[in-house]
Structure formats: C-alpha cells, structure tokens
Amino acid sequence: MAWSAGGISGSGSIQNNVGGTFNISISGVKILSANSTNAGTINYSGTGAFNQLNSNTFSSSGTLNITSGIWDSYGNQAFNGPIVMSAGTQLRVQSGGTTRQNTGSSIGGTGTFALTGGTLNQFLPGVSRHIPFRSIAVFGIRPAA
Numbered sequence: 001m002a003w004s005a006g007g008i009s010g011s012g013s014i015q016n017n018v019g020g021t022f023n024i025s026i027s028g029v030k031i032l033s034a035n036s037t038n039a040g041t042i043n044y045s046g047t048g049a050f051n052q053l054n055s056n057t058f059s060s061s062g063t064l065n066i067t068s069g070i071w072d073s074y075g076n077q078a079f080n081g082p083i084v085m086s087a088g089t090q091l092r093v094q095s096g097g098t099t100r101q102n103t104g105s106s107i108g109g110t111g112t113f114a115l116t117g118g119t120l121n122q123f124l125p126g127v128s129r130h131i132p133f134r135s136i137a138v139f140g141i142r143p144a145a
Contacts, residue, residue, distance in 0.1 A: 009033035016040045016062065024050065026069075038062045038081075044071060061104070066091060066111060073097040073118065080104045085111025093118035 001016065002023045008014070013035040016022040020040035028048040038060040044050060046069030058077040066089045073093050078100040085091060087110040093099045095117030102123050107113055 003030075007031040007033065013037065016042060018062070026050065032056070032058075038064065041065065043067065045069060066109075073099060076100075078102060083107045085109040085113070087111065090114055092116050093120060 001020070002025070004025050007030055009031070010033075014022075014032075014037070016036075016038045018039045022038065022040065022042045024042065024044045024046070026046045026048065029051060030046070030048070031051045033056055035056050036058045038058075039062045041063045042060070043065045045067045049070040049072050051072045051074060056075045058073065058075065059080075060078070060083075061080040063081055064071075064079070064083045066083070066085045068086065068089060070090045070092060073091075074096045076098045077093075080102045081104060083091065083106070085107070089109075089111035090113075091107075091111065092114045093116065097118035098121065099115075099118060100121045100123065101107075
C-alpha cells in the first residue's frame, strides 16, 4: 500500500497485516485521522510533518522506519515492535498524545525522539530506568507500578 498525497480520515481503520508494507511518502503537512494498526512494515519518508490526530489510535507490533521528515503524534500510540529512525528525523509526542513503549519495542538509529507535551509510558520489564533514546527531555520519570 502507498500513500503519497492528501489526508486520510473517516470512521474506518487502516490495517497493515503481517508481511504487508505501507509506504508513506509525503510533502508538507499531512493528517491521518483514522485508527491504524501495523503488524507489517511502515516506511515513512517525508519533507514535512505527518500528523496522527488526538481522536485516533496507532498501534504497531511491526516495524516503523522513519527515513526522513517528522512523525508527529497528537493521538495515542502503542509500540510493541522496532522503531528505526535515520539521521535528521524526529518522532514527536505532542500535547494530547500518549505513547506507550511496550515489551518488544526498541528505538534505534540516529533520529530524535521528542516528548513535547504528551505522555510517555515505558513498560519494559526487567529494564530499570533505561530510556533507549538518542535525544529526549522527560521530567518526573518513575517506574510503572
């Protein structure tokens, strides 16, 4: 599946199944206003910002590759799979958004993960106070109960 222009919205959902590939290649600011699930691979390359909105959720047990541009989340997202970010890219949790990094999730590469007003919940059993990000500013970190 490929998305290269326009926004996506509606009451339905986007499902990228195991073995599937969803290529997002956009310029400017594009908006995803639909619930989305990724069990395959998402390859994002953009020259602007990809925005996932507040009222929607994004869940990924597959791989998210951010090769250029900015992935902005104003909604809720949960990761159980790897996130790979190339140099100069950003994954930003914005106000209104909650990102949950679960067991099986990892963040790799040389991009920047930024918590700019949203909430980060990190649930990595057996890992104590380890945040595998290249760049992050988080205040009030405490282990989950």
